[in-house]
């Protein structure tokens with residue numbers, strides 16, 4: 001992103017403000033904001049944190065009914081949402097930590113803060129806790145995620161200004177269909193920004209901030225199976241609705257030493273709240289967003305199988321709400337996957353096996369009696385250099 005003179009001036013001003021605060025002071029501020037204020041919590045959390053053993057997180061060890069209920073709640077929060085409910089994730093990490101593990105979880109985070117979040121200091125319980133936080137909270141306001149999407153768009157290959165007339169018509173249809181689905185939901189978190197990425201082998205992919213990239217192959221073949229194409233679009237839009245890209249990135253940031261340094265910056269940013277601050281967030285956009293982009297690009301960010309099943313559930317929901325036949329859409333979608341043949345770099349490689357998705361999808365759209373759910377394989381995630389086990393295709 002090229003800074004304009006105004007942006008550069010704002011950035012310098014923001015830099016001055018930020019540099020005036022030493023890093024330690026920022027951490028102390030962060031600590032202060034995270035300190036529990038609810039009644040019944042320890043009055044001096046920092047002291048308690050210093051002596052708190054690291055393996056006493058209520059969720060992990062306690063056998064009390066409260067702990068069991070809490071554990072069940074956590075598991076249900078992490079399970080795929082089959083109802084396509086409006087995302088309820090919180091911005092306030094401290095609040096979420098209390099829900100996760102009471103004051104002990106807060107103390108645990110304070111301990112991490114006290115050790116300056118050294119990645120190597122993280123215990124398995126710490127990682128479990130932070131991964132929970134990554135999936136149930138968002139650390140970037142929508143405005144910042146949109147900037148992330150725009151920056152991602154800038155560095156992505158783009159071919160939608162060189163389409164044939166037939167492809168142009170298809171592109172317009174895709175945009176119209178996306179708008180139609182988007183209008184079915186309230187509080188949709190972003191505009192759907194449509195692009196054709198000439199490097200995609202097939203299908204369509206949701207990125208950050210409402211950015212949806214479609215392949216040329218999809219534009220050229222969608223007239224053969226229009227209902228299947230609609231399903232694919234609804235599925236990608238659902239990834240945007242659920243803010244899957246940001247959550248996945250948060251998760252990946254917490255899962256690697258390289259990402260951890262960046263995660264700290266996002267966590268610090270999150271302490272400033274959910275509203276966008278033009279100066280400080282302008283500076284954040286210039287300094288941190290490019291690092292996030294290169295992290296995400298290197299990682300080839302893929303969604304988890306839970307997120308994929310959630311997106312399918314939303315697609316079924318929206319197709320029905322739009323008066324379309326979800327079963328017909330699924331059949332066309334499955335046929336187009338089969339028809340497009342194998343492609344190791346394509347859509348099928350980044351998605352769960354079709355049979356698992358079908359079981360999930362059919363349960364969602366079938367009226368009673370629903371068939372028993374097929375067990376879903378844990379992570380169908382692609383392994384580098386290994387072909388996808390199922391016949392790939394386009395989506």
Ligand SMILES: [Zn+2]
Nearest residue numbers: 235303308311
């Ligand atoms: Zn997907």
